[in-house]
Amino acid sequence: MEYDVVIGIEIHCELKTATKMFSSAPCIFGAKANTCVNEVDLGHPGTMPCVNKEAVKKAIQICTALHLEIDSLVKFDRKNYYYSDLPKGFQITQQFHPIGKNGYIKINVDKEEKKIRINRIHMEEDTAKQFHLNDITLIDYNRAGTPLVEIVSEPDMQNGKEAAAYVEALRQTLYYLGVSDVKMEEGSMRCDVNVSLKPKGSNVFGTKNEIKNLNSIANVQKAIDYEVARQKALLDAGKNVEQATRRYDEALKETVLMRKKEGTVDYKFFPEPNIFPILLDDAWIKAIQADLPELPDVRKARYAKDYGLNDYDISVLIANKELADTYEKVMKTANNAKMACNWMLGEVSAWLNKNGGNLANINCEYLGQLINMVDAKELSNSQAKDVVLPEVMKNNDPKVVVEAKGLKQVSDTSAILSIVLEVLNEQAQSVEDYKNGKDRALKFMVGQVMKKSKGQANPQIVNKLLLEELAKIINN
Amino acid sequence: MFKDYNLENVKAKVSEALVKAKKSNELYNDVVTFVDPSEQLATMPKSGKMLGIPIALKDNVCTKGIKTTACSNILNDYVPIYDATIVKKLKDAGAITICKTNMDELAMGGTNLTSNIGACLNPWDTSRMSGGSSGGSAAIVASGAVDFAIGSDTGDSVRKPASYCGVVGVKPTYGRISRYGIIPYSSSLDHVGYFTRSIYDASVALEVLAGRDDLDMTSSNREVEAYSDNLNSDIRGKKIAIFKNVYDGLTNEQTKEIFGKLLANLKAKGAIVEEVSFDEQLLKAILPTYYLIANCEATANHSNLDGIRFGVRKDGKDVEEIMINSRTAGFGSLIRKRFVIGSYGLFVENQEKLFRQAQRVRRLIVEEVKRCLDNYDCLIAPASNDIAPKLDDHGRDELSNEYLIVENHMIIGNFTGYPSMTLPMGLIDGCPIGVNITCRAFDEQTMFNIGASIEEITGLKDLKKEVA
Structure with a gap:
């Protein structure tokens, strides 16, 4: 049976800011565990969030680059759940009023341009990082509170190639904006892919599977290709696709079940009472938009x-x-x-x-010279x-190097000709061999000329003159 | 009072305060932790508006290096790694913290009976409650051990115990004092408040405490006024609205009489005193609305208390079980009940008709009160129908029709965020009862001025039940 493949992607991207989303602790990737934290990041009693203006600026840059409508009234909400990597027991996010809505990015696949629509972009804070060892769990809170944007696409992609192109296009755009390191392998850009199949032409969506924690763009494509084949095989065999969360196993080159879809979690979202709605100054937004770094396109x-x-x-x-x-x-x-x-x-x-x-x-002037x-x-x-x-590459002037090493190429025909004639004179046997059709003899004579010129003769001219002179000898 | 302190007598005064506070604690159980003042004395600034004045902090105020429990088992061993903004401000003003005071567990209560160290008793009659949740702070100021104590006020948690203990209890406008570092109850209703025994001290204290704090985005950028310099008890022409629904609900004849006399004296001083009635339906909705908003916010606010990073941890086979065990053991039953109510109100299928509806009702109540204060400088009512209840009167923290308006009208100050203050208006059977005044947003000056006038009328300035 023929199917339409439906792919939507959610990307979490860490913003490159000096400090956290809601605290003044520094954001430094790779710092010693639990050194970039303060009482706010640890969710200590009595602490309160303070919105990072630089993060808002970067979110606006992203929204602008991706053609989203910006909501100048910034509001935050609490997403409530208990987990040991979530210090406050809730994450501050933008559930009800994302900073950006309805945008798009263009991708190119097989010389075809396609617009992938972006549903929304919202700001939120990252969680801590957990390390589950044999019988203990270690928690590094350095990442807790790092500013994130979540970019949610519409289900506009139809195969792994398009999905990979979408992620790459986003990666490039965010990188050119200078808003993020966008390193998937370091987790500064994280990608969750939703894949479902439906009978060709049908307008009823099939059951989707979410593939989490993809650590490279190549794996985005591989995971989707595998998942599409897996779902197709199930459907062809008359079986159902079960809704689940999966991960991509690089060694197996398969998507592997993480957990079946449990009853939907109620995150009890409600407006964050400690951050009043912030009305952004229109002039500030315009200034940010006018000063956008050059984009890849x-x-x-x-x-x-x-x-x-x-x-x-x-x-x-x-x-x-x-x-x-x-x-x-x-x-x-x-x-x-x-x-x-x-x-x-x-x-x-x-x-x-x-x-x-x-x-x-690199000294670009020297390289240009x-x-x-x-x-x-x-x-x-x-x-x-x-x-x-x-x-x-060691920052040495190429002119000086060429001079010092006597490398300047000689293209003066008369100077080269005299060496050519000299070699022809000395290498009678080679001339004879050449006459008898041994091509190697020509190579040998070119080598001799180059040697006598200390490598400075232009090899193309040497070749040309040798052929001309040899022709003369043969024709005589 | 503040004027009794100077640079020369600091050490003696602080020692004296500590002795009295220990005595007060023996009698009333108003202290959780005593603080060794020697380091503060050594690093005290040369000048300041509260120089050398011994003070007490409610035990939900985070103090770096000093145990802060909020009278909850889950925080029994909690030592904060930072100072609340107001702690820094008080230090900068030269105040010396000598103790952390008893309170209802996590400030969720109006009786101070739910504290994990037991009830705080009323200094005027130890068979009675101090009121809560800031009971310890109210009691220790009433006892004369300190002249100033920090409290927090989410429902009426400063103003009600102030009434029961016969002291001045101030809750300024929402955003006037930074909440950073106060263990929260309900963020949209929480206010930092405080206790003194005179309006003048109250006006000085606000100059110290108020002001924008970048760590609290809800704090106001408004300039802090010179409240004490501008203090003026001349209330000629001031328009005072009697909260008629509350007055009508009074059953205690003595309270009515004391309040009536006060009103007559205010008129005599030239104030225009008139009755104002509010929509009874809205007033009946105050308590349920309050319970929903407060508990919904509280359940999220206290999700950080999981035993993972701080506080008391109970073992379990994995992190999830540790969290469940720690929270089960760490909270009293009333708290757990409130978390369940709060969680229920936030469920996606309930949120619209419960939490969001409560927020809409709150808005209606605020608009009703605002209309009144558009025409009046102040809304006045007895803080309570009666003096402090007996310790075995447990019904106070339950929803009941009995107490709907008279006992809960001060929640209006939390809904609106308007400045609201209670000060003693008289004594019944040897126990104090307070009067509450509420003014327009950021009009603390008018509140203090009217308060100063009431103080003159009652003659109850510096009222205390001094410990020997």
Whole structure:
């Protein structure tokens, strides 16, 4: 039977703020356990929440970037439940009045553009982190109270690929906004996916399963692909899909049952009495919106227009904001945009992968000069890559390096010709071999010329002149 | 009173206060924890509006390094890691905390009979209750051991015990004093309040306590006024509204007589005194409305008391069982009952017709009172029908028709957030009874001025039942 797949995604994203959502304790990822906490985060008696203005600002930036209508009357509610990672016994969230409603983001899958609608975005606070050991549970409250936004999509995705593209598009947007680290592996971006199947064309939704705690975008896709196949097999066999919460097991490459859907929990939401509704100043909202950092889509268009790069190159560059930022700096010096792009994606990335180091430390002017030297054929590709690039990465001037190492490529035809003639004279046997159709002989003679030129001769010119001279000899 | 203290006599006065407080505690059980004042004395500022004045704090005020139990077993060993904002303010003003006082468990009660250390007795008659929930603070001020004590007022928890113990009990406007660091009962109804034995001291104390606190987003940005400098007992032309529904509900002839005499004297001083009636239906709704809002908020507010991070922990096989066991053992039965009511009122299927409906009724009551105060400077009524009840009169914390209006009208001050104050108006059988006045939002000055005038009329300034 044919099915329509219905996928909706809820994303929790930690906001990168100096302090917590409702307290003045610092937010530092990876800090020693229970060092970034104060009495508010620990839910001590008598403590009260104080709304972090910076978090509200970042939420507004996100809403703006994702085209949501912003509710300028900010209200919070209590979500009540008992759990040992929830210090107050309730979470402060925005159940009844989310800060943003009705937005969208565009994704590209197989060259098709699609709009994924976003139902709502609301602000809330994170819980503590629990570590269940054999017979004890340890709790780290550093995360408790970290500002979060929850981004809830409409069920607009139909396969794992679209879902992955949606998460990636969101990840990029949030990253470019600078509002979050969006590291799924560190949990600063967490993804819960709802998947259900219904008979093709039906307008009745099937029973959904929620897949929790996906730690990479690749796993979003894999988990959904698996889950769709699993549900399809059940339905094809005439069985029912049971509503449940599942997780993706990387080793098994399967979604695994966590818990069956128990009776719906009543969180007894009610307005937070300790935070009066806050009416945001319209001018403040407008100022935030006017000062929005450049978003990936805008940058893509700019790269096409300013640098003439193709879609593929652009999307690879954009996916890594620091790389793209560095590219832009290099392009202040470099003349050949395509060549500079190739260098960034190829040689520079490879060098960093191998040797470590930080894009931010690169002297972009030197790197641009190096690329220009290659572009002007003043330096061979291999020398540029193997000899000069490592020096440039150490912040050494490529001109000085080339000079010092005597690497400047010779493209002067007459100078090269005299070496070519010299080699032809000395290597009579090779000339003979070449005549007899042994191609290796040509390679050998090119090598000899390069050797005599101390590697500075332009290899293409050497090749060309050798062929010309050999032809003359043969024709005589 | 505050004026009796100066830099020279600080140590002697503080020692004297401690001796009296210990005596008072032996007699009335009004103290939970005594505080060694030596460090405070050593670090006392050079000047301040309450310099060297020994004070008491209700045991729901968080004090860094000093046990704070709210008279609940679950917090029996709780030592806060921070000071409440008002504790800092009092320290900065030079006040010296000498003890933490008895109260109803988690401030949920009007009798002080529900404390985990037992009832606080009335200094005027130890067979009677002090009233609650701030009973210990009221009693210790009445005993003369201290001239000032902090309380908290969610229903009438400062103003009712003030009436029963014959002291001044002030509940300023909601947002006037920061609540940060006060173990809550019901956030939208909770107020920090306090006890003194004179209006002048009350006016000075508010200058110390009031003001915006960024840790309490509900605190007001309004400037703090010079209440004591501006204190003026001349009430000529002031319009005073007699709360007629309460007056009509009085059954105690002596109370009526004392109140009637007071009104006559206010008129004689030039005030315009008129009767005002409120919609009886709304007034009957006060108590159920209060119970719903207070218990719904309380059940969430106290969800943090789970034995995991602080407080008394009872073992269990996993964290969930630890929480259940700790909470079961940690709360008294009245508290558990209130949590159940609160939870029920918040259930998704009940919330609209219970909690939200209660909030709407609250709004109607507030509007009714506001209309009255648009035309009058002050609403006046006896704080209670009678003097403090006997200790075995247990019905006080139950819903009952008997007490609906006369005994619960002061909740209006919590619904509206308007400043409200009780001060002694007379004695019946040797026990005090108070009069309550309520004014417009942030008009504490008028409240103090009218209070000062009443003080002149009654001559009960500095009334105390001094411990020997």
